[in-house]
Amino acid sequence: MSRTVERAIVEPERTVGALKTAKKGPQLYVRAERAAKGFNRTWLLAAAVVILFVASILLGSYTVTVPDFFTIVWAHLTGGEKIPGASFIVMENKLPRAIVGLLTGLAFGLSGALFQTMLRNPLASPDVIGISHGASASAVVAIVVFGASGATVSAAALLGALAVALLIYLISRGGNLRGSRGNAAGNRLVLAGVGIAAALGAVVNFLMTRADIRTAAEALIWLNGSLNPATWERIGTLLPALCVLLPLAAGLAKPLRLLELGDDTAAGLGVRVGAVRLGLVLTAVALAAVATAAAGPVSFVAFLAGPIARRVTGKPSLPASALTGAVIVLAADYFAYNLAPLLLDGTVLPVGVVTGALGAPFLLWLLATSNRKDA
């Protein structure tokens, strides 16, 4: 390695002139910068998650000071003396809300990125291919038809998501047996999913017109996605689920990188394509399902997280996608819960309305740019 090149890496600013003459210099420099950028920006996303998490607890319509917050949590854990009012708001509202927002964001973001990477298709996120719709339709059926509430509805949502995933998987697998060159299987899955999503939408609409107004209002949460019903009970199911699913996703990340090269290449490199794909589908569906069961189908988070993370870090990355999901949910909820009431005469928006408003234009933009690229 020439001395100029070494200097270029150590002191990038001072050797800009020298770089123009050193043949290999710019490439190495770009590489070093790219690697560092991907890493640093992932930490940047992590920092953003922490800041938003703290902000959503401490700030907003009811502000809590940092010492008060620790006093409240300490009192809660040790059974000590509580601060009247503040204790209740922090422990029963703000903290669970922030935790559910954080965890669902991580789960949606990771789930979307897993689907999009596995199927090599930016449209293939659980909220586009009908898995979230399966969860919400199932929850609405449970509420409207069976009069269910609480944990039963969450369980119904979970089952609905898994059932739709299974259905889509079976439909799309039919085209996969012929050896999959290109994206045939992925496209098939997206089309099957969009069709199923439309059918489930019709089921939900039918039930909503038949339901009485109070039931319909309760069911509406399952159509928008909201952190209003965030409780410790929901964290109790969400957190253990993520403790299993996040390590699973981490373990599947390496073979997933090879599936990106095509099924045949991956198989040639010793990846058991069928088993890995099934594992990825189950993990991604379970992530989307538990998140939906906790907060409803917060629309477009899974869909947006991967592409945004990629823009931020410069390369596809599962951890960055999960963190971006958390940033989106926490930021959107902060807006919906604290800022929207100021603009809308006190109306608290469900978080899914905000993410939906962000997601729709982004979807159109993505469609426009990806078409241009394929052509």
Place this chain on the structure above:
Amino acid sequence: MARLSARDLTLQYEQRRVIEGLRTEIPEGKVTMIVGANGCGKSTLLRGLSRLLRPAAGAVTLDGKDIHSRPAKELARTLGLLPQQPTAPDGITVRDLVGRGRYPHQAFFRNWSHGDSSPHDLAVRNALDATATTELADRIVDELSGGQRQRVWIAMALAQETEVLLLDEPTTYLDLAHQVEVLDLVTDLNRRRGTTVAIVLHDLNLAARYADHVIAMKDGAVVAEGTGIDVITEELVRTVFGLESRVVPDPVSGTPLIVPIGRHHYPAPQATETTKPALEIAS
């Protein structure tokens, strides 16, 4: 001596049977070319040999053991495959892509050292060197030319460091110069490392030139196998491709050169007045 062999192999897609009761061997340490008309089952045979397709009957054995009875990763340390037109993810660098060829040598959860002396880095560097892609290492794969890209994919297969390497039409969509370059590269690999190579190839003349061993297929069966000179004859070209031809010694390599005969431009004009100027130019 063969390391990879097919015994009474039957391969099918759903209900469509492509190959039935096929027996063949890929001789060790040689370059084998599998040739045949479109749809004769040569790519299917390669898929079968490389465990992408599970046999409906019969077996493919590597060193006497059924390839489907071995763990996938262990098999991938001995038997490598470069599929036809593999897909590169958006934005991936050459070094990253070639590095992924190391997967079968990596433990599932354990991280490996990133030092310059680690066997993985060494294998990647050797693969880049052998394919003359070191200069491209930090470029994005999508931005490369077709010939460069194919060299990068071969580098990935080399990084896998297998003793047997199967390639499915590695020269498709390349111009003639790059076709020759790719085949030279594969031959280097065979001569220097002793890698057993099997290639499905469309171009009969290039196959004849670069093959130590030829397997000619028709309708899912092996019609002839042996050295290029023994196998590639006017008779075989007629049987396999339904094409009349002249087979003459290749003026460069002495291997069989197929000169096809179509409906036009035949019979060849005699050396009359009209062709004389051309002959003069040639001389």
